Amino acid sequence: MHFIINGQNHALDLDSRTSLLDLVRDHLLLTGTKKGCNQGACGACTVLVDGERINSCLALAVQYQDRTITTIEGLVSANALHPLQQAFIEHDGFQCGYCTPGQICSAIGMMAEMEHGVPSAITADLAGETVQLTHDELRERMSGNLCRCGAHNGIIQAIQDSFAE
Ligand code: FES
Numbered sequence: 050m051h052f053i054i055n056g057q058n059h060a061l062d063l064d065s066r067t068s069l070l071d072l073v074r075d076h077l078l079l080t081g082t083k084k085g086c087n088q089g090a091c092g093a094c095t096v097l098v099d100g101e102r103i104n105s106c107l108a109l110a111v112q113y114q115d116r117t118i119t120t121i122e123g124l125v126s127a128n129a130l131h132p133l134q135q136a137f138i139e140h141d142g143f144q145c146g147y148c149t150p151g152q153i154c155s156a157i158g159m160m161a162e163m164e165h166g167v168p169s170a171i172t173a174d175l176a177g178e179t180v181q182l183t184h185d186e187l188r189e190r191m192s193g194n195l196c197r198c199g200a201h202n203g204i205i206q207a208i209q210d211s212f213a214e
Contacts, residue, residue, distance in 0.1 A: 102158025
């Protein structure tokens, strides 16, 4: 099977039942992506496929051959953190950090889901009207990613700060 992960090509002989999560963690040792519930409930395993966020624990790797897959490791460029990674640090958007890679990938995917690409602010064009998403609306859009430490306020503030420029 052939995969494109974080811009690198990988040819692997895999069992067809291998999940995308096990592919990145166990076969490629990209352990930034976490295994939490392993049943689609916590979001710790979130990665980006062609820019869309998915729970990699529920995805069979074989179905994602030749797609553009990005894990948390792929967000760093030229040894600089992604702006959202930096914002998580500045806003204490984590405590134990286990959910953080999934939170960050999910937030990036969330912004991509909005129409007109990544907006210049936390806005969505709804029925032709540009509105600013509230803290609660962002919480709702991020509800697939759990944080057992309760760092949600910092997480949302980091997202707002990162994308508000
Ligand atoms: Fe995939 Fe929890 S480990 S959603």
